[in-house]
Amino acid sequence: MKDNETGKRTKNGRNAAGSRAEARRATEDAILKAAETVFAEAGFGGATMQLIADMAGLPKANLHYYFETKEALYRRVVERIFNIWLEAADVFDAAAGPAEGIGAYIDAKMEISRRHPNGSKVWASEVMHGAPVIQDYLETTLSEWTEGRATIIRRWIAEGKMADVDPRHLLYMLWATTQHYADFSHQIETLNGGKPLTDAQWDAAKASVKGIVLRGIGVSET
């Protein structure tokens, strides 16, 4: 490939300014972003390094300079979305009661589905295929997270702040309903006349989910 850009920039023009470390991070980010898209669209088995390289605008061999293997790259993509996923928990912990906590959690997770649909899909795909690369996360971090949140929910129930429902199944319902808008976005889009949800429709979706769930656990919406 030829480089006929102005001399000041680096060859590919991507890392015009900044230190070596910054340039490295920027390239890694570009690769990770492309990989997320390709893995989401084709699955791990269907994705090819060549496709990821093309989408990132790099030669394939360069990918292997930044990420040893396809598995290593995939793992990084999965870890990335898992962290975003976990961060949504913060709103849960800070809440005084279920209306606030669960309502905010639904909002946060719906926002993740909207902003990171590809990451959600990669995560769903990974778990669906038996979590071959993040089984340890499920057994440690996620397990602890779930137990912690279940404890909070049980306390709210004991305090009479919400109906007596099984915390586990409530959490599964929250995950399922919110992730559905990312993982099945194509189906939703098709049923929406082939068009993505508008901002207003996203708000309606959030309101609908919150409305049913909160009423379902005996909490009046705020």
Add this chain to the structure above:
Amino acid sequence: MKDNETGKRTKNGRNAAGSRAEARRATEDAILKAAETVFAEAGFGGATMQLIADMAGLPKANLHYYFETKEALYRRVVERIFNIWLEAADVFDAAAGPAEGIGAYIDAKMEISRRHPNGSKVWASEVMHGAPVIQDYLETTLSEWTEGRATIIRRWIAEGKMADVDPRHLLYMLWATTQHYADFSHQIETLNGGKPLTDAQWDAAKASVKGIVLRGIGVSET
């Protein structure tokens, strides 16, 4: 529809139970079942004809005698689960009101998640990757199905039998929550101490989902 075989017997009077047509169907079924498992575990891209052949106990070349290509085989697997999926709608239509109809629909779909987890995963995977082979189903059959059920729900709302919720988002919630128990079974299993849900736990899951959803739409459980 298959025309009835003449029921003839072989010259030596042997039982004709294993007629040619029956044998063919049995082999096709074995292949489809193996394919469902492999596609569910590895995704379309990760699945190999060799793996499917091994699981079905046939030489690979034999698969191509029954199914022209990998895609054709995959399509048949997807169509199969889609039909099972649609059948669950029957309980919806026969119902007099939401408590009955939606309650029975949840039960039916939870039962599908339990009995056909692999099929559910293949379906989810297909939709997640943009429905490359069943887009037409989404646009025709599923679209009509959804509109029909939405109409029923709107009627129930008009008759004051349930709260005024958006039928679409209610349906998405039903699909999401029930399918979650199939698609994310591995995660649920891990969070359940590494063991599959017992019969009692499945009953609890059903009850929990029905409880929250029905209360959420202002219907007292029956």
Add this chain to the structure above:
DNA sequence: CTTCAACCTGACCATACGGTCAGAAAAAGA
């Protein structure tokens, strides 16, 4: 029995994939 179509399969093929590597180019350091 003989015939014939349906069924089955080992061996093979072209392709595409993940990954490697020698060495060029660029940047940093002296």
Add this chain to the structure above:
DNA sequence: TCTTTTTCTGACCGTATGGTCAGGTTGAAG
């Protein structure tokens, strides 16, 4: 400037995959 380190890349390689095919086997029909 010259040297060293990091970054980049075209060309290449071994392997595994989806698919093919010629020829063998089976069993029903006549």
